[in-house]
Each structure stands twice: as structure tokens, then as C-alpha cells.
Amino acid sequence: MVTILGKEVPNQLSELTVQQFEDITTIHANQELDAIEKHIDVFTLLGVPEADWDDVSIEEFKECVKQFNSLSGKPDLQPSFEHMNYTYTAFEDTFKLSVRDTKHIDKVMHSRHKGYISEMLAILFKRTDLTKTEHYTDAHIKLKAKIIRELKADIAVPYLVEVGQKLAKQIPKDVPSEVVE
Amino acid sequence: MYLPKSWSEIDVLQFKEIRELYSIQEVFTREIEILSALADIPSDDLEDLDISEVSEMLAKITFINSEPSKNYKHTIGEYHYKPLNTLTVGEFIDLEHYFSKDYNQHVGHIASIIYRKVMTNEWGETVYEPYEFKPSIRYSVFDEVCINDVYGILPEYLAYRESFMTTYANLFTDEDGSDEDEDEVPVTSDEAKAVALKKSEKKWGWERLIYSLCNEDLTKFNEVTNLSLIMTFNMLGMKKELNV
Numbered sequence: 001m002v003t004i005l006g007k008e009v010p011n012q013l014s015e016l017t018v019q020q021f022e023d024i025t026t027i028h029a030n031q032e033l034d035a036i037e038k039h040i041d042v043f044t045l046l047g048v049p050e051a052d053w054d055d056v057s058i059e060e061f062k063e064c065v066k067q068f069n070s071l072s073g074k075p076d077l078q079p080s081f082e083h084m085n086y087t088y089t090a091f092e093d094t095f096k097l098s099v100r101d102t103k104h105i106d107k108v109m110h111s112r113h114k115g116y117i118s119e120m121l122a123i124l125f126k127r128t129d130l131t132k133t134e135h136y137t138d139a140h141i142k143l144k145a146k147i148i149r150e151l152k153a154d155i156a157v158p159y160l161v162e163v164g165q166k167l168a169k170q171i172p173k174d175v176p177s178e179v180v181e
Numbered sequence: 182m183y184l185p186k187s188w189s190e191i192d193v194l195q196f197k198e199i200r201e202l203y204s205i206q207e208v209f210t211r212e213i214e215i216l217s218a219l220a221d222i223p224s225d226d227l228e229d230l231d232i233s234e235v236s237e238m239l240a241k242i243t244f245i246n247s248e249p250s251k252n253y254k255h256t257i258g259e260y261h262y263k264p265l266n267t268l269t270v271g272e273f274i275d276l277e278h279y280f281s282k283d284y285n286q287h288v289g290h291i292a293s294i295i296y297r298k299v300m301t302n303e304w305g306e307t308v309y310e311p312y313e314f315k316p317s318i319r320y321s322v323f324d325e326v327c328i329n330d331v332y333g334i335l336p337e338y339l340a341y342r343e344s345f346m347t348t349y350a351n352l353f354t355d356e357d358g359s360d361e362d363e364d365e366v367p368v369t370s371d372e373a374k375a376v377a378l379k380k381s382e383k384k385w386g387w388e389r390l391i392y393s394l395c396n397e398d399l400t401k402f403n404e405v406t407n408l409s410l411i412m413t414f415n416m417l418g419m420k421k422e423l424n425v
Contacts, residue, residue, distance in 0.1 A: 096231040097231060097232045098228065098229060098230065098231060098232070099213060099227050099228045099229070099230050099231075099232055099235055100228035100229065102209050102232050103207070103209060103210045103213060103228070106207040106208065106209040106210050107207055107210065109207075110206055110207045166232060166233075167209070167232075169236070170209075170232045170233060170235075170236040170239075
């Protein structure tokens, strides 16, 4: 936590929820906002009202942003989590990204809709008592994504990094060529 | 699992199947579907693999991101390449039809118009079979032909078409000189009627042309469609320029 204008603001991945992390990602992806507006919207989201910045100098504002961006530690990939007596597992020994999971993630990433991060995690984490078919049904993915949004962001970020790296390495970038008319 | 190494191992039917998969928006999914089509195995069989394993396979089929050879063959079995400058009006209209759709999906239809049976007449000249067959029936003859043997006719036709359209540009523009492809947004109801009429004229463009060339005598339809394309458009150009 950092104190911004007298308010306790979560800034560490272990303090932010996946939902908050997704909202912050959405704000930063909004190209209609400039850098200052983005930071103000993030602070508003986390409990610092926009009006509180009215009398704050730009130097003070920069310092607040610096404090907020100061992250400690690098979370590891968590193989599983528990929720309501169910176990959701992404891997046992070593994390592998299967073709099936990648196809589903590809679909989610392509749509870039709000909440795609939790849906991506919902594809990776599978409830141990369910079958392969049930893992990927739309309704079940949505339900898991809802559960994941309440978890802390330190479960999500390592997967985002890992999956991003694997996809960047494995997915061909060449686009199909066409006869040009 | 055997994977082809280049387009030289792909036939027209497989090419069409692969090109159809290009419409899949998600890059990874598209690559997997193409991989399974080339390996001739269901994509489900690949789904339990780790992506690092399939990436090795994908690396072997990078040729799919390039075009097949443009050096087409002049003879395919009993079919011979018919030079584009000998196209008839009917052949051109049908080629335009297939090119206006997804021409990659109509390689066989296009090839069946451009490759024809031949015979030698009593003067020792090569005579091409008349265009009295339906490409929609004959196209399958080319299904098992290597795509490299016929693909080049596509860019060649497109280049020919561009040159043709430039030469006869005045026949493809309206009286006011505007391009027929121009999109107009009507403001008044009269303008809306004019746009609707223009669209209708465009829809029936070739039929109108043939009907006019037949002097409104439909029994001459085949005679007109068998006319040389270049001769016909030369005459139309002359008529327009001299206003006769």
C-alpha cells in the first residue's frame, strides 16, 4: 500500500485484485486519454477522488505516480488455487501451454474485450473434478473468470508474462500473401 | 506425420482448403487448422501437444505464407493454355464473375476457362475447343493438379485485366465521366432513384451489353458471347467515339 493524498492505495500485485488490475489495464489502453488523465483515472479507481488533485502541483503529482509505480518482488507462477472447496489447477510440475488452451486464449485475446485477462486465466486454471469438455464451455469460463477477478493480481501477472512470451516465440508473425489486384 | 515442404506438393483442392482457412482471424488457430489440413489429421489430434512442439511443425510449413509459383504450365494433361488475347466476350464475362468472388476458391473454374482441349485443323493450325461447357462442371478436372502448375494464371489474368480496363477505360465510365464503382450517397429522393437505377444498371451490366450487341434478338446471344473480346471492345470504343 502507498499513501496518496492521505488515502491508502493498493499498488502491489498482492494487494490489487485481478478486477482492479484489469480496470487499470483498460485505462492505460484508452488512447483518448493522455498520460496524466490515465494516472488520475487509476487513482480515482483506487479511491483517490479526482477533485483531490485540484490543488496539487505537477511535481507532487509526479512523486505520487512514482510511489504508486514502485513495485516490490516478482511473483512466481502459482500452479493452483482453492475456491469454495474446489481446486483449480493450471499445471503440476512445469507449466506447459497446450495447443488447445492457446486456441482458446487466441480467441479471447483477439476479441480484446474488457475482462480478457481473467478469461485467459480461466482457460489455464481447470477445476480438478471436471472433464476436459466442461473446462472450455463458455458458461464455465465466464464463471471461473468471475471467481478469478476476486483473486489478487499476483496470480495473474506471472501468467500474462509467461503466456505472452510463449506466444511471441511460437506464433508465426507472417501474414498470408495474396495476389495483389 | 508427413508435412509437405513446398507448394509443389500441394494440389488445387488442398490449396483451396488452405486459402479458405486464411479467413480465420486468430493467427494461432489459423496456423493449427492449416497444419492439420496439410498433415491430413484432425486438429483435435494436435490439441494436447505443447505449443513448443507444434511450433517445430509450423516452422516446416512457412511456405504457406508465400505465394505459389507464378510460372504456370502451358499444358496440363489434354488441356492447353489459351492465350488471354484470344478471350471471347463470354469467357471474359465468366472470368470476371469468378474473379469478383474469391478467386482463390475458384482456381479450378478459372483454369477450366483458360486451359482447353485443342485440335489441329486441316491447315495445320491449333484450334481451341469452343466454350460450350460449364466451368462449374469442369473445374474438378483441375482438383488434383499441382497448384504451382496453374496458380500463375491468376496474376497473369489480373495484369491482363488491368491493361484491358485501362485501354477501354472510356467504356467503363458513365456519360459524365465518373467511375462506375464510385459510391454515391443520395440526398434527395430523385438522387436516390438515380442511384438505385445506376445500381440496377451495374447489376445487369453484362446482360445489357449482350442484349444491345444482339440488337435485342436473344437468339444471337451465343454468337455475341463467342465474339473476340478485343474486337468487340474495339468496335464499342469506335461506336462511342464516333457516336454511331
